Amino acid sequence: MDEQNLNQSSVNTEPQNQVQLKPIHPYRNSTIMYLIVIALLFGVFRLGYGAGQSGYSFDVREFKIVNQSGQGINVDYGLLWEAIDVVNRKYIDKDQIDQQKVLYGAISGAVRSAGDEYTEFFDPETLAQFRSELQGTFSGIGAEIGKSEGNIVVVAPLADSPAEQAGLRAKDIIVKVDDQTIVDWNVDEAVSVIRGEAGTQVRLTIFREGNGAPFEVTITRAQIEIKSVTLTYREVNGRTVAILKMSRFGDDTERLLNAAITELQGRNVAGIILDMRNNPGGYLETSVDVSSEWLERGKLVVTEARSDSDTITFNSSGSNRLGNYKTVVLINGGSASASEIVAGALKDNGKAILVGEQSFGKGSVQELIPLRNNTAVKVTIAKWITPSGKNLNQGGIEPDIKVEISSEDIEADRDPQLDRALEEVLR
Template identity: 45%
Template sequence: MKGKGNSGKILGIIISSLLALFFVFYLGYSYGVRVGSLSAPPSYIENARENMPASVDFSLFWQTWNKARELYIGDSDPQEMIYGAISGMVSALGDPYSAFLKPSDNEKFSQDLSGQFDGIGAELTMQNGQIVVVAPLAGSPAEKAGVRAKDVIVEIDGTGATEMSLNQAVDKIRGKAGTQIKLKILRTGVENPLDFTITRESIKVESVTYKLEDVAGKKIAILKVSQFGDDTMDLAEKYAKEIVKDKASGVILDLRNNPGGYLDSSVEFANLFLEQGKTVVVEVDKEGAKKEYKTDKAPILKDYPTVVLANGGSASAAEIVTGALRDYKRAEIVGEKTFGKGSVQALEPLLKGAALKVTIAKWLTPLGTEINKVGITPDIVVALSDADQNAGRDPQLDKAKSEIISKIK
C-alpha cells in the first residue's frame, strides 16, 4: 500500500508539471501568435511582400501599422497611411528636393510643367498678408465673371482666406473643369465685399511671354520665362524670331520667380544666346562622373545686348541659364541673389500613377562654380520691396532698361 501511494503522488506531480508546462507553452504560443500577427501585413494589404529587400526586417513597420489601426480613436484610410509611410521613407533621405508624389500630386506636378490645368485663370500673389489678383488671364472664367486686377480674395468657398498661404489658396481655387467655386472679394472703391460664383475651365498658361517696348527711343524686347516646361522652347524660338523681325535693339530676359523645370529646356534656351559648341552646364553624379551639356545650334539672339533679371525666386533651370550667360559674359545680371538650387532631379514613374522625384546629381556652371545653397549674386543688386510692389513700382525692371540702353551702340 505504501509503495502504491508513493507512485500515485509521483504520477500526480508529473501530471501537474505537464499541465503547468502546457499552460506556459499555451500562453507563450498565444502571445507569439498575437505578436506575430501584429508584426505581419494584414490580409487586406495587396502585394505587401512584393520586392521586399531580404536584409530589411519589416516586422516593426507592420506592428506599428496594426497597433495604429487597432488603437487610433478616429477613422484611418489604409491607402493614405501607405502614402504617408512612403513619403516619410523618402523624407528620411534628408534631401529637400526628393519626394514621393502620390497619384493626385503627380498629376498636379505634370499639369504645372505642361502649363495646363483646371481653374479660373487668375494670376495671384501675396501682398501685405492678403491674396491679391495680379490679373485675370484674357478670356478666362475669372475675366468673364468680372474679377479684376488688385482684387483681394478674402473668402474661398466659405472658408476665410486671410490665414491661407498663397499655395493653399491656389490649391483650393483649382478644381475640375465644370465645377463651381465661390469667391468673396474686396475691391478698392467698393464699400461692401463682392460675391462671385465662377465655373472652372481648362486653362492653358504659356511659359514664355514677349512684348516690345520703346525705351529712350530704342526698341527693347522683354522676354519673360515663368518656368522651363513643355512649351518653353517652341514659344522661345517663336519669339526669338519675332525679336529679329521686329528689329529690337536689345533684350531683357526676365527670369524672376522662375522656379526651374526641365534641364534640357534650359540648355536649349541658353543656345538662343550662346554660340554652338558652348558648355551650358556640367552635371556631376554620385560617383563623381561629369557630363557636359553643350549648345548644338546657331544662336538666334547671339548679337543682341542682353540683361537678365533674377531674384530669390529664380531657381534650378533658371539659374543654369543665368549662370551660363554670366560665365560667358554674354549678359549682365540685375536684381537680387538667386535661390541656390544646384541639384538635378529625376522623375521616376511608379505604380498606379504615383512617382518618385529624386536627386540624382549636382550641377556646376560652365566655369565649374557650384551654386547650391549659395545662389548667383547679380552684377547690379537692386531690391524690390513690398512697398514697391504695393505701389506698382518695379525698380529692377527700370534698372534693367537703363542698363540695356547703355549697352546699345
C-alpha cells in the same frame, strides 16, 4: 490697391499676438517649392526612365530590404507591417481606415526620411497636379511658396494672380492658413491647406518684416493659365527693346520661345531683356535649349555632379539665334534652379549682363521616376555647377548690377530693375 483688387480680396490688419516666429533669412540656406498654389516642386528636374534602379530588392516574404551594393545594410520591415496591423485591429474606427491612404502615407514617409525637401512621392492626384503645372494650368492663389529656416514664405506672387491682387509680396511669411498655425509645417502640409478649387477662399495670416504685427489676407482662389514665355516691346528714344518674360521651363517653352524669336528677328530690335524674375525652374533640358539660343555650339552650359563622383556636362547645341543681340538678364530672389542655370550660362560665357537681386540658390537636380498605378517618386540625383564652377547650393547668383525694389516702388507700380536693364541694353 485698386477697386478690382479690393473686390478680389480683403485685408484684416488687426494684430495677431499669439504667433511665435522663427528668425528668417529668406534666401539663405533655403528650399523652394513652386506653388500656384496647388503645386509641388518645380526646381530643376529630369524625366525618369523607370523604377528599380536603386540597387535594392524587396522580399515581401521576409519583410526585408537588402542593399545589393554589398555595404551590409539589412533592414527588417516587419515592424512596419506590425504597426499597420495593430492600427487595423485596435483602432476604434477601424472600418473608416482607408488602406490606400495607409500605403501612400507609408511610402511618402519613407521617401521624406531622406531629409530632402525636393525628394518626394507623388500619389495619382498630386502627380496629375504636378504635370498640369508644367502645362501652365493651375488652380490656386498664384504664388511661389518656399520654406526657409522653418518658415513657410512667399517667394513671389505671379503677375496678375489672386495673390498679387491681394497684395502678397516676396519674403512674406505665412503664419496661419485659415485658423491653423503652420509655422512648423513642411511645404507639403502647407500645400494641402492652401490649395483648393477655383472660386473658394483661403485666409492667410502674414508676417511682413518691418510691418509690425501679423495681418490677415483673404484670397479667392482661381483657375490660372500662364504662358511660360511672353514677348513685349519697349520703345525708348526711337529704339526698340524686346522683353522676353520667361515664367518657367515647361512643356510649352520651346514652342513659345521659337515663335517669339521668329517674331523679334523680323523687327529692328536694339537688344533683348530676358526677364527671369520669379522663375522657379522646370526641365533641365529646356534650360540647356534656352541657353543654346545665345551660345555657340559646344559652349558649356552646366555640369551635373552626382554622388558617385561622376559628372555629366551639358553643352550648347549651337542654335545661337540670339547671340548677336545685346542681352540683359533680370533675376531676383525668386529666380531658382533652371532659371539660375540659364543666367549662369549666359553670364559665364560673356553673353549677358545680370541686373536685379541675388537669385534663390537652388543647385540640385531632381529626376521624376514613374512607378506603378500612376504614382511617381521625384528624387534628388545631382548637384549642378555653373561654367565658372559655382555650386549654387552655396548661394545664389549675384547680379552684375544690383538693383532692389522697395515697398514704395511696388505701391507706386515702379520697376527700377527693368528701368536699369533698359539703360544697360541701350548703352
